[in-house]
Amino acid sequence: MDHPVATIIGFLETVHPYDTLPRDELARVATSFSRRDYGAGEEVYHAGEPLRGLYLIKRGSVEVQEPSGQVISLLGPRNSFGERGLARDGLAVTTARVTEDSVLLLLPVPEFRWLIATYPAFERFFSRGRGHDTRGGDLTTQKVGDLMARKPVIIGPQDSVRLAAQKMRDARVSSLGVVEDGQFLGIVTTRDMTHRVLADGLDPSTRVAEVMTPDPISLRPESLGSDILHIMLEHRIGHLPVVEGTALVGMITQTDLTRFQAVSSAQLVRDAATADSVAEMAAVTARIPRLLLQLMGGHNAHEVVTRLITDIADTVTRRLLAMAEAQLGPAPVPYLWLACGSQGRQEQTGVSDQDNCLMIDDSATDADMAYFQALARIVSDGLDACGYVYCPGDMMATNPQWCQRVGVWRSYFRRWVQTPDPMAQMLSSVMFDLRPIGGQASLFKDLQHETLELASRNSIFVAHMISNSLKHTPPLGLLRGFATVRSGEHKNHIDMKLNGVVPVVDLGRIYALIGQLEPVNTRARLEAAEGAGVISLSGARDLIEAYDLIAQTRLENQARLVRSGRKPDNFLAPSDMSDFERSHLRDAFVVVRTMQSAVGQSRGARS
Structure with a gap:
């Protein structure tokens, strides 16, 4: 018997990554699912059999076994299974059996593969290649x-x-x-x-x-x-x-x-999406340091770790938006909540503050704006309670300056591009890292294209942006040493955020501006810049490898702090590294400095 589509839509809205789909696409996908009822002990499929599709548990529990009979996981509601076989030759590589009366939803193979090919969130979530967190979730191979x-x-x-x-x-x-x-x-x-x-x-x-x-x-x-x-x-x-x-x-x-077995990005996303209170969500985000430790222990790539951690922040934000609307009533006009900073770039680590803004349909009245100010306060306060502390620079939707109609945002962007003073440069950097999180995404899409084109054509603006990006320099000292923090709590440490990843983040943003490239994630920007010929093939490869080493070292240090019972931060003591590690990290910083010099020379050519 097929499940009513409306019921499936309501259920999928609480399941990641389906919760990332546009509303009309979610409704279409929901019609592809069919219901399957199983009694306790009944086998869903056996290893080696052709799979009929991807299974999603709506009610009950499923035990997954290796061909040897070893139980490798016990899954509950909102968990999917069968994707490993679908990603290969369509044959089941495990055996699945329900442990109690269960209701499963079956997504046909063609629809599953289409979603993987079309939506990056699905590809990341169901990937079994390099870096997916299921690798880090294999208890038996963890050290x-x-x-x-x-x-x-x-x-x-x-x-x-x-x-x-x-x-x-x-x-x-x-x-x-x-x-x-x-x-x-x-x-x-x-x-x-x-x-x-x-x-x-x-x-x-x-x-x-x-x-x-x-x-x-x-x-x-x-x-x-x-x-x-x-x-x-x-x-x-x-x-x-x-x-x-x-x-x-x-x-x-x-x-x-x-x-360990209870902590995975999918589990945290599910728990956040179904939380009934801010306190429940705060309990979920409190598990992020443990997730970081687990993912790094599984030798996952930094860009995958940060994306998986950012997915949790995105889910928390969308859940808070839903809670705010439940409290205030439906939004009077369309709106869009956007993240900037590390969340916008999908680069959050074990320590992050919040950076966000609201774009509101131009039809909003002054009374409507009061609604959105209240909504912003509920969401921002909730994020703070969940560990995403208030932005020190007040770059949040609670600031009336960043809670505006689309027309006002358009005037902001135009003014910043046309008058590139120091404040405009800083705000422009924020602008180029914006990413829609919840609401009407179309409010931003045309504006993003328009602003990228306008900014890239303005050589003076580009030159100012390049100049601003060169203010953050790698921590290179004399005689093959490092320039460390000189005083305070973190004396003799390297700031792996400000002097480590930020110089590369700034370079990626410049390349995206010059090439009118849409990716917001830093590594994706570097790869897109290489593909568009904005930087040379050798330069791109060197910079990507340097960035990978710097970002990976930053996360490994955070995991080390968590393992020792401390809170993760961005400060690394060179003395905690081997000579080999120090040498390679310094070489990576040299590559970044070389690429900065190249960008600086291009600025001179543009002037």
């Missing part, structure tokens, strides 16, 4: 060092079991490493407290050494997740110390494994 959630909490062997219990309570952990003079001796768990202390009526002053498990089974950081699973299952234990030499460097628990 143990990338699975550790925090620094281990330790206690001395001569300390009392009362102190041990207090430490476990205060740190909210179920085990402690027993360490003396830096040497790992054993482990004490909540189970030990129950079975060896309370059950035997021991005094709270009893020494930890008397109840701990000495010389427990342990792993090294370079061990694999499969080692954890095998040891835990074979020995029926729930805690595994991670040891390097004689030092305890981490603790892996069954909770860590559960947390």
